[in-house]
Amino acid sequence: NSNLVQYDQLADAMQNALQKKLWDTKAKYLMNWNGEQEDTHYYMGSLLAPAFGLLPADKAKQLVATATKELVAPGIGVRVAMPADFHTKESIAFFKFAGDEAGQPYYYANGGVWPHNNAWYALALKNVGRVDDAAQFVKTTMTLDGVARSPMGIPAMYEYRYSDPSSKEFGKIDKPSFLWAGGFYLYTLYQVFGVKENEWNVSFAGPLPASSESATYSLAVGKLKNVSVTGKGKYLQSCLIDGKAVPSLVLPLDSQGASTIDVKFGKPATPYLESVNATLHTARYGSEAKSLSLSISSFVGHKTVVSIIGLVEVKKILIDGRAHPDFEVQTTADGIRSVRIFLPGSEKRRSIQVMY
Secondary structure, eight states, rough: OHHHHHHHHHHHHHHHHHHHHHHOSSSSSEEEETTTEEEOOOGGGGGGHHHHOOHHHHHHHHHHHHHHHHHHOOOOOEBBSSOOTTSSSSHHHHHHHOOTTSTTTTTTTOOOOOHHHHHHHHHHHHTTTOOHHHHHHHHHTTTTHHHHHHHHHHHHHHHHHOOOTTTTTTOOOESOOOOHHHHHHHHHHHTTTTEEEEEOOOEEEOOTTTOOSSEEEEEEEEEEEEEEEESSSSSSSEEEEEEOOOOSSBBGGTTTTTTTEEESSOSSSEEEEEEEEEEEEEEEEETTTEEEEEEOOTTTOOEEEEEEEEEOOOOOEEETTTTTTOOEEEEEETTTTEEEEEEEOOOOOOOEEEEO
């Protein structure tokens, strides 16, 4: 437990450091530091922060805008790093490269385009609200058809692409049969079309791309499930698991044996669980009692945050049957109420009841 608590505290400290140290007075991300020396290169690795929701929304949007300007090679994808000068004597000496291991300009790690770069960029686009741009980027740079139609393209899942825009070989593919590239492609597809996951659980998140009225796919969470996602917007209208209504975007553990999931986005019909950084065991809504009941667990010392969406005012929140005052409520212009509940974690199941 002590190790888990230390990990939790370390994660918080890393996120705080990222927000504080990497943001300069011009509101532009400094992509890396080497000791006390600023590194003026832009690296695709910084996209991990917005791809996995580690930044405030405004900073995430600006980082994505910087990546678009500095790293994206139009038509083929996102470069590893820019400027492409890792071949110079100065860079080799500074970074202690083994000779030309980074590659000549726009080759390999010296400005080449890699599949995981594209995956992180697409995820970052989705997470800053640009889901249509994310879907279009995936279609043109990550699908077999998109790669084949791009400069020097062939239908391939590749290791990397040459990205010198002044060369006739711009877009040339190296090693056109990389299985992990296919893995990143499939992972990105799931994320863009509604699936969201973290270290605690698997959930759903809208909206779908405007070009898609629906999406269907299989999902392995316990038993293999057939999933259908429909509707517009980011709010959950209904979630049916084997035909039974479940008031949650997060899949509870008691759904592992289910075969079908039907998610519809739109106007919320009942309050529902949007997210939780803990294991969700069950989620129920009682229409007569007008209460949302959840069962969660994590570990001692864990800072648990439960996010609930609804349309009506919360009257009371009970944790393990006792009134719980530590929560906040925000109301959007369209009348949606977002409730965030804060509580300490426990290895044992904790019951949460939100009364309306």
